[in-house]
Amino acid sequence: MPRRKKGAPVHGWVIVDKxxxxxxxxxxxxxxxxxDAQKAxxxxxxxxxxxxxxxxxxxxxxxxxxxAMDAEKIYRFTASWGESRDSDDAEGAVTGTSDKRxxxxxxxxxxxxxxxxxxxxxxxxxxxxxxxxxxxxLARDGEAxxxxxxxxxxxSARLLAQPDVDMAEFxxxxxxxxxxxxxxxxxxxxxxxxxxxxxxxxxxxxxFKVSDAxxxxxxxxxxxxxAAFEHLRPLSTALDGIPALAVTxxxxxxxxxxxxxxxxxxxxxxxxxxxxxxxxxxxTVFLSTxxxxxxxxxxxxxxxxxxxxxxxxxxx
Numbered sequence: 569m570p571r572r573k574k575g576a577p578v579h580g581w582v583i584v585d586k587x588x589x590x591x592x593x594x595x596x597x598x599x600x601x602x603x604d605a606q607k608a609x610x611x612x613x614x615x616x617x618x619x620x621x622x623x624x625x626x627x628x629x630x631x632x633x634x635x636a637m638d639a640e641k642i643y644r645f646t647a648s649w650g651e652s653r654d655s656d657d658a659e660g661a662v663t664g665t666s667d668k669r670x671x672x673x674x675x676x677x678x679x680x681x682x683x684x685x686x687x688x689x690x691x692x693x694x695x696x697x698x699x700x701x702x703x704x705x706l707a708r709d710g711e712a713x714x715x716x717x718x719x720x721x722x723x724s725a726r727l728l729a730q731p732d733v734d735m736a737e738f739x740x741x742x743x744x745x746x747x748x749x750x751x752x753x754x755x756x757x758x759x760x761x762x763x764x765x766x767x768x769x770x771x772x773x774x775x776f777k778v779s780d781a782x783x784x785x786x787x788x789x790x791x792x793x794x795a796a797f798e799h800l801r802p803l804s805t806a807l808d809g810i811p812a813l814a815v816t817x818x819x820x821x822x823x824x825x826x827x828x829x830x831x832x833x834x835x836x837x838x839x840x841x842x843x844x845x846x847x848x849x850x851x852t853v854f855l856s857t858x859x860x861x862x863x864x865x866x867x868x869x870x871x872x873x874x875x876x877x878x879x880x881x882x883x884x
Contacts, residue, residue: 579628579879582626585621585778587622605627608624610623618768635810644739644769646802649763650669666756670759672727675727675736676727688750690747690748691749725741811851811854812854813853814857817857826873831872839851850867863878
């Protein structure tokens with residue numbers, strides 16, 4: 569007899585405004601306990617010094633985490649000039665100093681070089697794996713960490729303010745895999761100086777906005793309380809932008825068993841209208857019942873919708 573999972577079958581997203589000084593893993597653990605959920609995960613790590621949007625997935629919502637992680641992110645942050653840090657943020661040890669303090673004109677002239685599709689070398693204190701080990705674990709053990717540069721996309725970056733000559737405030741919209749710490753490091757180097765991130769706040773991940781987030785301490789006040797569920801968002805929140813289609817009960821049964829369903833002409837037209845893609849082959853479609861219960865994520869192929877991620881809301 570299979571062992572019963574510990575906790576309750578809770579499914580959905582909780583958008584937390586992460587406080588400073590705690591890890592993303594600690595926040596996920598706290599949210600899981602507050603909701604007594606069987607399973608939890610998150611869409612994109614925030615460093616302990618960072619605050620803002622941490623999207624926590626519970627139950628079957630964990631199957632939609634990759635879609636949230638692929639979404640664009642918005643950050644607001646402060647760069648401090650004159651020092652380099654081994655972690656590229658305020659928590660690291662000083663590795664160099666510089667007398668260079670960039671002017672507004674120098675900053676605005678340098679920004680365009682670091683916007684668009686750019687090569688970026690991640691900080692050595694990052695979660696990237698090297699031979700099966702996290703880079704930050706290797707760095708903390710004193711090992712030399714060499715990470716390869718990779719392509720990342722910066723949609724926009726702008727200078728917001730210069731409170732004084734030692735710092736500047738920015739806002740950035742960027743794609744998956746971008747490190748703000750590395751961006752500030754590279755911006756400072758491009759201007760002939762040194763710099764690191766001294767303050768970082770994530771304002772959004774795709775459809776998850778900081779204006780909709782709830783503070784961790786507020787949530788803790790709802791421990792195992794029905795009031796906590798007012799902050800539980802539907803699983804589909806992470807699937808904004810993916811074509812959606814309602815299916816009948818019979819088709820839902822087939823899909824939940826892992827079997828494809830035929831696409832009827834009227835459904836084909838609905839899918840085609842909801843996407844800008846010229847070719848529907850390989851298109852991902854979110855399928856739910858007429859009552860709104862998520863059924864599956866399926867791929868359009870040869871006139872069929874073939875499920876590759878099935879949602880299971882069993883209570884056991």
